[in-house]
Amino acid sequence: MKRAVGWLVAAVGLWAVASLSTYRTAVDDASRSEFRLSWRSDGTSVEDCTEAARAEQEGLAEHMRNPNACVARRVPYALWVRIDGELRLRDTLHAPGARGDRPLYVFAELPVTPGRHRVAVDFSPVWPEAPVPPDVAATAPVLDVDTTLTFPDGRAVLLTMDETGAPRLRTPSEESDPGAGPAPGAPAAR
């Protein structure tokens, strides 16, 4: 009898462990929605050139003389996000890294009420006061979105920038619902 009770107690203990091991829980509010911005951009650079003094040049070996020393500097970007005309995010983005030479990134998660909203996003360079060469100004990546989006319950809408610099929206379609097929966060197919 005692042995049977012992087995029963042990089984109940392990059953409790197993139950707590896969306890279905909602850790987030499923009725909210979110507007996400996430992309990486090389941005654009301007060069600061200085002309070396003649005396300084003459002090160097001939093969090391460089009359025009130029240092490329990444241009900061301004990011504006308006939802239904309300300014929700305003930031100036500087290139990260110890020398400020890493690509720019944008990462923001803005809670929104589910439904349709007018969304305007502007991501553009903050040019220095010095004149910028026209080709640099023309090729600088810029993201300018002004559109109306539907934010479903319990879903996030993601605005990103593809390799060509074009804006791209990702919304969870019915097909990308959990368990029904490949999801945006699923690993790359072989």
Added chain:
Amino acid sequence: MLRAALARADAACDALYGWRYNPLYQSGTIAVSALVVLLVTGLYLLVFYRISDPWGSVARVSAQPLAGRWIRSMHRYASDAALVAVAVHALRMFLQRRTWGARALAWLSGALLVFLFFLCGWTGFVMVWDGHALALAAEGARLLDALPLFSEPVSRAFVGEREMPRAFFFLNLFAHIALPIAVGLALWIHVSRVARPTLLPPRPLLGGFVALLFAVALVMPVTAAPQANPLVLGQPLDLDWFYSFWLPASRQAPVALVWGAFLAATGLLVVVPWLTRPAPERRPPPSVVMERFCTGCEQCYEDCPYGAISMVPRTDGRGGWVARVDPALCVSCGICAGSCAPMGVGPAGRTGRDQLAAVRAFIDRERPRGEDVVLVGCDRSALALAAHDAPVFTVPCAGSMHSSVVEFLVRAGAGGVLVVACPPRDCWNREGATWLEQRLFEGREAELKERVDRRRIALVWAGAAEGTVVADGLATLRRRIEALGDRAEAEAPAAIEIDLQCDPPLVSAGEREDR
């Protein structure tokens, strides 16, 4: 209060399983058993896991009706059982104050093991790539982003911007395989300061544990939860409350608070050896060897549960070997005092000779008569909590008691001696209770002498809350003594010179006169 609760739980488990198979006493070995189960089941799961399709491959394994389904479930439940066992083990060690001094290394490596368990569990859950996996990965990334380690947030990997790179799953798989190696190393350090470490429980308990894991895995198989989708918010998660109990609160809390809580918890675990260490004046001293009594028999060296005694060549001109105690390894358990026949080793004030002096005083004070049974035990055993109608002679640890104490009591007039010791698996000094039984009844060196009537001696294993076991043992011994009838005359305590008789022949006559 916690210690009393633990003692009651111990008593309940003793009643159900007996002390040999009490899972609370075997918490450490059950954790190791769970690791073995994890290793075996993990090898099977590894064969089917695909970093190119983590969720799909795990879902397919979970759908295998014959093996994969229950093997995955066993893997999951064994990891949880390991964590529960570790928690019980750590609580026991903490409540028994087995955390400081020479034991600090075991405590600190145990804390490292807990951290590694969590990390290993974390990577294991991420491998599945369901909602729980994504929540863990995203939260981990959020915590990492608070540190000045990366030039851009790791969290961006989990927002759905691009497909999850296979490199992520490869790294995660690598970590999940490499971490158990670190667990093995930490476990080796954990037991490195104990002699004869016991890593696995007795076979019946091991078999029962695995059988129950198997049964629960069959009845309650782990099913595949929906695949992770970063663009879905508020997805219900199949949360593991052992490894991820912190996750719901952590996701709502500021990063600094989460890091603060983590560092505070880690700091608390790390400082336990210093917090629980007694003040210097109350700290029990390490054992010392009185070389003139040491015969070089090696018994203390054999018996020391912590490997703190070594044998070194004698330097006093007598040749042979002499025991030497390393104070840095000695926990002052005093087991050596019980294992030294000539009573030449032990912590100051607790050697066999000191015990005989104490028992002399006890006899003078209590004057037990022929029908009296004297209870002998430590204040951690059942003697501490229960009141008994018998004289009680307390020793620091029953395992450190010299067998001559029992002989002295019987020869001085006690009708019988009931030795109460902690159950062997719960001996605060590891092997003390085991060696004690062997010295009293099985002729282990420093044995109870043949001349002592064994019918008047009994030994019971009783945890702190098992007063009834002591009462039963007492009643049984009293009945036995009563049945024996008349007994031999008591000797005068002053005439009982066991300590002198125990002196080794190497002690010179001059030395004897000095004493």
